[in-house]
Amino acid sequence: MxxxxxxxxxxxxxxxxxxxxxxxFWRTDVRLPPAKEPARWPSVAVVVPARDEAEMLPASLTSLLAQDYPGRAEIFLVDDNSTDGTGELARELHRTTGGLPLTVSTPGEPPEGWTGKLWAVQHGMALARTGGPGYLLLTDADIAHEPDSLRRLVASAEGGGYDLVSVMARLRARSAWERLIVPAFVYFFAKLYPFRRVGRKGSRTAAAAGGCVLLRTEAARRAGVPEAIRHAVIDDVALAGAVKRTGGHIWLGLAERVESVRPYPRLGxxxxxxxxxxxxxxxxxxxxxxxxxxxxxxxxxxxxxxxxxxxxxxxxxxxxxxxxxxxxxxxxxxxxxxxxxxxxxxxxxxxxxxxxxxxxxxxxxxxxxxxxxxxxxxxxxxxxxxxxxxxxx
Incomplete structure (x- = not known):
């Protein structure tokens, strides 16, 4: 030979x-599991770190403001020292469209040892916790949600007893380069972190998709996040690992009603x-x-x-x-x-x-x-x- x-x-x-x-890993049937709606809907705080995201907010923030959630929910948008008027636009969108309560704040520059995103998340979570929410929805400023997205996430977490439920938003695949490269990005990610193993109790595989993570507040406290992962560049995987190591039950799958609106039109x-x-x-x-x-x-x-x-x-x-x-x-x-x-x-x-x-x-x-x-x-x-x-x- x-x-x-x-x-x-x-x-x-x-x-x-x-x-x-x-x-x-190659199968794409791991989707948000259907669940019976809870008799009592827990309160949810939505934390959105945003740095120079004015272009994305008309699609992403308005979709969050329009969430059809039966329980109490409010949004905390953390303007991470933007230079494009992100905070001002967020307030204006809320004034013109209404919807869920919105708080816009600015945390200042991150201290040494923190990534900018996680410092913004830390600030948003600290504000959110004053209201004692049962869950935190950590979602990026370039992610658009269908009106029932939050409702379905919470129903799945409550029905399955999950401490973390994350869906990998469908990334934009319109330009020639996006169509060539984007599906492979998710394919490679699923090969590294097979979704079925992520959701299996006893498995060491842990991952999440940072664009959309529903996290039980008690699980966040137990895992010490985000402070425990303040250094992490790949913060979603680090977050899931911290939750799973402290006994949390997590789930990850492909999204059906959550999409990224950020374009990547060129190879660069x-x-x-x-x-x-x-x-x-x-x-x-x-x-x-x-x-x-x-x-x-x-x-x-x-x-x-x-x-x-x-x-x-x-x-x-x-x-x-x-x-x-x-x-x-x-x-x-x-x-x-x-x-x-x-x-x-x-x-x-x-x-x-x-x-x-x-x-x-x-x-x-x-x-x-x-x-x-x-x-x-x-x-x-x-x-x-x-x-x-x-x-x-």
Whole structure:
């Protein structure tokens, strides 16, 4: 057997394992579980950290103001030192549209050791707790909710006894680059954190989607969040890990009625979105980076390379094994493309997309070692906090 054939056999075995043993990550049927509405609706405080989000608020904030929730609910929008009039626009939207009560506040610059978003969340949660809410809805300023979103989240949490319920908002996929890259982003995330394992008691897998997290207030207190994760760049995964480590029952799935309104029309926009946190996902560990590069090459790049090389050399065995691995890869991607209403013809392009993500990950590491680290809206977090706990996996 040639070296290339051995590599393709390893890739095929890897895909067989991923298909059957990685929590069925490729399936997209993990959706918000239906639940009977509670006899008494708990109060909810909605915390929205917002930094220079004036462009997003007309769609996102108005959708929160219009929530049809039977219990008491109020919104705390934390204007994180915006320069585009985010706070003023939020107040104006509330004056003109009405809806749920809205409080707009500004926390000031984050202290050393805090990311800007988590400092804003800390400030919003402190304001919210004065009203003694049963739940906190942590949602980003670029996320739009259907009118029954909060109602369904709370019903599912109450019915399932969950301390944290999170849905991964359907990201925008309209431009050519969004259609190519966005579905794969969710596909790769689900492979790292299979949703079925996240929701299973006793499983160590913990993750959430930061755009929409319903968190029981008592679970937040028990886990000491957000202070316990104040350093985290990938704050949603860190939040879920903190809740699960302290005995919380969590759930994560794909959204049906929650969408991101933030556009990423160009490759550079998507590149920055991925690169700002990719190396943090690897815990800034160069050995993990090397392993990730080799792993992505074996799993995603070896099958097409083996197929074309085997075909050109007349090596039928190599071409067949490589083709089988590529076929399995393609089939696992089809459900996510259907969820995003994209053409199935994107599925065979997954090796190309994976190559782009590999380059983004390497670039993320280069940025880190050049001192630019995780940069977002004028703030840079070049190094992890020394006393930070590792992200939960």
């Amino acid at each position: 040639t070296v290339l054939l051995w590599i393709c056999v390893a890739s095929l075995l890897a895909w067989l394992w991923l298909l059957l043993c990685q929590g069925f 926009d998507l590149w920055r979105m991925v690169a700002r946190s990719a190396y943090a996902q690897l815990r800034h560990n160069p050995l993990l980076l090397v392993g990730t590069v080799f792993g992505l090459a074996l799993v995603y790049l070896a099958p097409p390379a083996g197929l074309f090389a085997g075909w050109a050399a007349g090596d039928g065995a190599t071409a067949a094994v490589a083709g089988a691995a590529w076929l399995l890869m393609t089939l696992t991607y089809l459900p996510m493309l259907r969820y995003y209403r994209q053409s199935p013809w994107f599925a065979p392009l997954l090796p190309v997309i994976a190559l782009l993500y590999l380059a983004m990950t390497v670039d993320s590491a280069v940025r880190h070692y050049r001192g630019r680290g995780a940069a977002w809206k004028g703030r840079t977090y070049p190094k992890p906090v020394p006393d930070a706990a590792p992200e939960h996996r």
